[in-house]
Amino acid sequence: MSDEKKKKLKLKVSAIKEGTVIDHIPAQNLFKVISILGLNKIPNQITFGTNLESEKLGSKAIIKVSDKFFEDDEINKIALIAPHAKLNIIRDYGVVEKKVVEIPKVITGIVKCFNPKCITNHEKITTCFDVISTSPIALKCKYCEKHTVGEQINMQ
Amino acid sequence: MKRDLISITDYSKDEYLRIMKLAAEFEANPNQDLLQGKVVASLFFEPSTRTRLSFETAISRLGGRIIGIADPGSSSTSKGETLHDTIKMVSNYADLIVMRHPLEGAARYAAEVSPVPVINAGDGANQHPTQTLLDMYSIKKTQGTLDNLNIFMVGDLKYGRTVHSLLMAMSEFENPIFNFIAPPELQMPQEYKMFLREKGIRFFEHREFTDIISEADIIYMTRVQKERFSDPMEYEQVKNVYILRNAMLKNTKPNMRILHPLPRVNEIHTDVDQNEKAYYFTQARNGVFTREAIISHSMNLK
Ligand SMILES: [Zn+2]
Numbered sequence: 001m002s003d004e005k006k007k008k009l010k011l012k013v014s015a016i017k018e019g020t021v022i023d024h025i026p027a028q029n030l031f032k033v034i035s036i037l038g039l040n041k042i043p044n045q046i047t048f049g050t051n052l053e054s055e056k057l058g059s060k061a062i063i064k065v066s067d068k069f070f071e072d073d074e075i076n077k078i079a080l081i082a083p084h085a086k087l088n089i090i091r092d093y094g095v096v097e098k099k100v101v102e103i104p105k106v107i108t109g110i111v112k113c114f115n116p117k118c119i120t121n122h123e124k125i126t127t128c129f130d131v132i133s134t135s136p137i138a139l140k141c142k143y144c145e146k147h148t149v150g151e152q153i154n155m156q
Numbered sequence: 157m158k159r160d161l162i163s164i165t166d167y168s169k170d171e172y173l174r175i176m177k178l179a180a181e182f183e184a185n186p187n188q189d190l191l192q193g194k195v196v197a198s199l200f201f202e203p204s205t206r207t208r209l210s211f212e213t214a215i216s217r218l219g220g221r222i223i224g225i226a227d228p229g230s231s232s233t234s235k236g237e238t239l240h241d242t243i244k245m246v247s248n249y250a251d252l253i254v255m256r257h258p259l260e261g262a263a264r265y266a267a268e269v270s271p272v273p274v275i276n277a278g279d280g281a282n283q284h285p286t287q288t289l290l291d292m293y294s295i296k297k298t299q300g301t302l303d304n305l306n307i308f309m310v311g312d313l314k315y316g317r318t319v320h321s322l323l324m325a326m327s328e329f330e331n332p333i334f335n336f337i338a339p340p341e342l343q344m345p346q347e348y349k350m351f352l353r354e355k356g357i358r359f360f361e362h363r364e365f366t367d368i369i370s371e372a373d374i375i376y377m378t379r380v381q382k383e384r385f386s387d388p389m390e391y392e393q394v395k396n397v398y399i400l401r402n403a404m405l406k407n408t409k410p411n412m413r414i415l416h417p418l419p420r421v422n423e424i425h426t427d428v429d430q431n432e433k434a435y436y437f438t439q440a441r442n443g444v445f446t447r448e449a450i451i452s453h454s455m456n457l458k
Binding site: 113115125142143144145147 | 240259260264282347
């Protein structure tokens, strides 16, 4: 792809005045990220692009949220499914800060426990896991104490 | 603060020792009216007559009243009530909840929901901490100490929750050695071996159940259960390899004792029962004293 075409592709996702740009999201996890951050439930202007070319991810997605600045706790929730995500904090059309996501020590209410006999899969309970390893990612359920690892991780 | 007992690792080493001390006191003097005027809920969402009777005996010897569910078929859960709502209701009535449930993590969840202490009497394949404490009390009683012991674990070491919890608890004491005897399909899981390695605790794995047991201070036997095997032929091959017989005890240490969480199937031959090293029936009796100790500790009665 030519540089000019690449530029055009970038332009498809329009610039924002104030807010946050979340870049380097694996394309297949875009909608999970939207759901985890609750972007489908807020009135802010949001634009996103997906299936964009990325050297690192093969195919990436990008989200731009106007007038929204995430707390670290909030944004780190996406680290499980978008570990390479990068945040650009935008003020007056310019990037004023860049951030990366970090996998938190405890993950509350995002991931489903892999164990079918776990109480959290039978009753309406917010799951909770200790992160016991980050690569490969391994989670220990606070309730059944079983480990949910790598590919077994699914969203609640 | 209420003191729940959900997993064996909820207790510190000091608490283990406190339970051992209290259990000895209750053994010397089992009937103490510490629970007078108190109500204990005994909720068995899954039948386990053995464990339920042991708890209810402990509660009775402490002078407490029991309300509860013994037959899950008649309980509110069969009418579709959530565990959350059952625990909310029961904790209005009772001062303590003893609970067994087929789902893993159910006890931890109940403890979160309940304002009164919860003692886990087994949550699926996950935890059964009062069994571990009675195992420890049995070890302490027969060996005089919980330090410097060589513990052999035999049978199903993969799914056997009692051996996992005992391993975790005994690792808190000085200089333990573990020997694991199991078929390849039922070996001690990696995570426990990792745990021992990280703590610098020695352990050895064996396929054969032979005269290596002459080193043992404790032999902890478990059932090899047929339903654990995907191939029934494999079960047939291993089921008779891990049977303890009286003749095998000839060269064992005089202080050695044989433990088993019971019920046994065929893994301890009945000819062992007469041997003074057979301790499994006394072990079950120790359960009542240990549970009196745990209840007292949970409710700050002692
Ligand atoms: Zn779980």
